[in-house]
Amino acid sequence: MSSTQNQTTAYQTIPATNATPTNGPPAPVFYVGVVVYEPFDEDLKDNNTQTFKDLAKRIVAVYDMLYRKAFGALFVRSYVISFRVSLTSRIRMNVTEVEVGVEFNQTTPLVELPRNEEVQKTLSDAIDKSNNNTIMDVPFSPGSVQIIRTPLPTTPPTTNSTDTTISPNSTATTAVNPTTNTTTPSTEVNSTTNTTTPSTAVNPTTNTTTPSTAVNPTTNTTTPSAAVNPTTNTTTPSTEVNPTTNTTTPSTAVNPTTKTTAPSTAVNPTTKTTPTVEATVTRKVTFRSLGETFTTDLLNPSSAAFKNRAALLKSNLEPLFQRTFSTLRDFTVTSFSNGSIINNMNLKFSAAFVPSNIQIAEVLLKAALNVTDFNIETASFLVDDIQVSSGVSHNISLITALSLVLLSWLLSNQQ
Known part of the structure; x- marks a missing residue:
């Protein structure tokens, strides 16, 4: 496994499985894993053995103390889900990895639940600050804490298109250019003059959209902050346009032919790195x-x-x-x-x-x-x-x- 802190963490969103509410939706449960410096025993595979019960009791006592102190009435309980031999290659010794359910009140809205990072950091910080990484006689491995499963959604909802109905002389949050079928957020449309004002200006002659410009409906000309090339039918906000490829290269380039937007920076949202902590x-x-x-x-x-x-x-x-x-x-x-x-x-x-x-x-x-x-x-x-x-x-x-x-x-x- 892996700490606030020491490995790449992949969260898996699931409904909580071990919670047992009497009514309503299932209780939200975070599955929090950590390595403890206890030799792995085959009896730990069976939750009916005394070996399992004794080690589980010690670990649950630590989790209950830390999470109740951190989250108060939102926290309900913790319980051991499973033990397994640690496969962490950097620790060349026979140690045990434990997976623990951290259950919160079933009536808590998702927006009021702690974030994955908060749940992970609560245990990681306590281990780092303890004497010799031992809490209540449980010797934890620093940097090994990770969220294995979470009740929180991993990505926000997304949509592929925007449908907006515009009535005469109305103000909408989205303006649509019927020529290019592109959508420009945060603009105002005047159906009488067929022009678009603040944040985005439309030139009806060239059918182009220019961010941060003003449009004069009489002269059909576009002023400040953007240069329009009527030959290539493209608009460049403070950037350079290649008339051969019809592409725009600013912080965001829009190709009116393919209706695609290319962000200037590629971000990999799944990769999270933390500094390595020596065991x-x-x-x-x-x-x-x-x-x-x-x-x-x-x-x-x-x-x-x-x-x-x-x-x-x-x-x-x-x-x-x-x-x-x-x-x-x-x-x-x-x-x-x-x-x-x-x-x-x-x-x-x-x-x-x-x-x-x-x-x-x-x-x-x-x-x-x-x-x-x-x-x-x-x-x-x-x-x-x-x-x-x-x-x-x-x-x-x-x-x-x-x-x-x-x-x-x-x-x-x-x-």
């Missing part, structure tokens, strides 16, 4: 500083003690992680707790490569051998609240054993 994954990293004294002011992120210790950890550890992992995007000390001092940090990595728990712990192991500003207990490493010190301890044991063998060999050679 990231956050790992919570914890270790203990054994033997150091915890003070209550470390609980307050605004205190000098908190800021000083956070800066100390960041200055010592962040360069080590940056040198080891080029995909590190952010290093933040989030909190401290008692026992002696437990240090909690968030490390944000590009989703293109996220190191394993063991790889992260190995960097802390190297830091424990070199950092002197604070203690790092090598048996206390947690990544996303999962103990990883056992794997690292195994590595320590191997290193220790090799060191002892090498030391023994050196001592034997000196004797």
Whole structure:
């Protein structure tokens, strides 16, 4: 999928299908899709499984909170339509794409419904502004929000012709030239003199229409802002006319022979582009500083003690992680707790490569051998609240054993 924000969005207009009003027309429903950093499970294909219900409950809680806050009484409810494995090529990991119905009051006129962009932006902005793109414990992928289906019409109604009846001495919003069968909007017709005034002037001799000119019915001449070529029977408002091809090249050129209008600029209304936002994954990293004294002011992120210790950890550890992992995007000390001092940090990595728990712990192991500003207990490493010190301890044991063998060999050679 795709954010206010990160991919081309194609809206599909449909009647709302999951709404269940008791009377009247069906409730308007926007189908809003987004990618969440949750491993896709086959149980998510069945809405009767507990896996489906648990994840749906968490996501619906986020949608309900955001859309009720944004649209008040217009918003009715949200509900999960389906889960599927994400096919977004830029996220090379097993994640889940969810499609959610956002239902509005069935009595709301279409003109009072929010626009597609407003519905999309409500969720996209909340993800971008949240801490680590996580809202109420749901880790969303930034830039992945898109409107999949919408109750709004995708294009305004159009007509191919204008039928206007003009009575003598009447004023109409459309003037018709019976010679060329062309229609000129916003003009006045006088049936007595057979001339057209304001915005468009008609010369009955040459049968041409000149925008922004005045017509003198006595002399049949046309004045200011346009030049008329009686040979080619065309009118050019502030432009050049090619008498060979009978075409006019201004902001809009009209060919009286083919009755077609060529706009000066071609616009592709279906293409919408948004800037690319890099997907990231956050790992919570914890270790203990054994033997150091915890003070209550470390609980307050605004205190000098908190800021000083956070800066100390960041200055010592962040360069080590940056040198080891080029995909590190952010290093933040989030909190401290008692026992002696437990240090909690968030490390944000590009989703293109996220190191394993063991790889992260190995960097802390190297830091424990070199950092002197604070203690790092090598048996206390947690990544996303999962103990990883056992794997690292195994590595320590191997290193220790090799060191002892090498030391023994050196001592034997000196004797």
